Amino acid sequence: MSNSIFWNDIQQIIDEGFSSNGLNKLELYAEQFINQQLVYKRFSSFEQHGCAAGGVANVVATLLAGADAGTDHADSFSNDFKGECKRGKTQEQRIEQWARKKQCWLDNVDLVLPRALGEQLAEGGEAHVYQQGTNLIKSIGLDYYIQPILALDRISLHNTYFPETKLLVVGFGRTSEGNFQIVAEQSFIQGTKMSDKEIHDFALKLGFDCINPKNWTYATPEIYLSDLHDENVIRSYRGNVFVIDCDIRINTPELRCGGVRTLTTEVEFK
Numbered sequence: 001m002s003n004s005i006f007w008n009d010i011q012q013i014i015d016e017g018f019s020s021n022g023l024n025k026l027e028l029y030a031e032q033f034i035n036q037q038l039v040y041k042r043f044s045s046f047e048q049h050g051c052a053a054g055g056v057a058n059v060v061a062t063l064l065a066g067a068d069a070g071t072d073h074a075d076s077f078s079n080d081f082k083g084e085c086k087r088g089k090t091q092e093q094r095i096e097q098w099a100r101k102k103q104c105w106l107d108n109v110d111l112v113l114p115r116a117l118g119e120q121l122a123e124g125g126e127a128h129v130y131q132q133g134t135n136l137i138k139s140i141g142l143d144y145y146i147q148p149i150l151a152l153d154r155i156s157l158h159n160t161y162f163p164e165t166k167l168l169v170v171g172f173g174r175t176s177e178g179n180f181q182i183v184a185e186q187s188f189i190q191g192t193k194m195s196d197k198e199i200h201d202f203a204l205k206l207g208f209d210c211i212n213p214k215n216w217t218y219a220t221p222e223i224y225l226s227d228l229h230d231e232n233v234i235r236s237y238r239g240n241v242f243v244i245d246c247d248i249r250i251n252t253p254e255l256r257c258g259g260v261r262t263l264t265t266e267v268e269f270k
Contacts, residue, residue: 001269006038010067014094018101026098030059032269041266042066042250043156044222050160051152054184057104058155058169061182064098065091065149066265088147092180095148099172106173109139109181124245125227131188138167140182141175144247151182154248157223161206162243165189189242191234199233202241211257219257224249 013022032038034052099105106112117130126143129136145151159166167184174180208218208225217226227247234242251259
């Protein structure tokens, strides 16, 4: 199957309103993606595995969001802010339509989760965190990204580079104010805070160069990594280091951190 035929098929599934046949096709594509019979060239092989580790919902949403620019498209990144916002809304709508059909959609996430799980455990720049037994439930907004595909990239990359604290996407929703949310599950890790110097040394050991210590930003030519401060990185009581949250992206030249990658949505079937 060619790249254009694949994306035309995804578009047809969307245009037909996610019929039973369309939903079955998406499940098949997700299975092929997870088995790497469908190679998504946006990611490396390891990163595609990280996307798969986020669950079927993460894979399907990534493909639906990737379809927003039509067939034979390449860059999802754009300096045109209005265009980026428009694509973001299109991606939101497609994921919402699918999630409602699959019954993994929550209206009023900001009201439903506190009623079900109690008071939030923590709140970050774009996430509200609740505890459910030995797991955390995170309601993640698009404050840093605008486009869902970039927020989904973040989950896939987190799972690639920090698999011990992988994020499993369990659903999607909107707040009572209409803001799109990704709902994910993550293991709860207990530990102690680390100093900036310890986190800095940890990032360097992983192969990242320090770009700006004032906002905890590191990078390789492939990956941009930021927000790596002492509330997002902890040392377990056994001495292991866990990254529980960070801003991690495919490092494109537009990020001005020495990036060399492009945000392609080209696919190939094996």
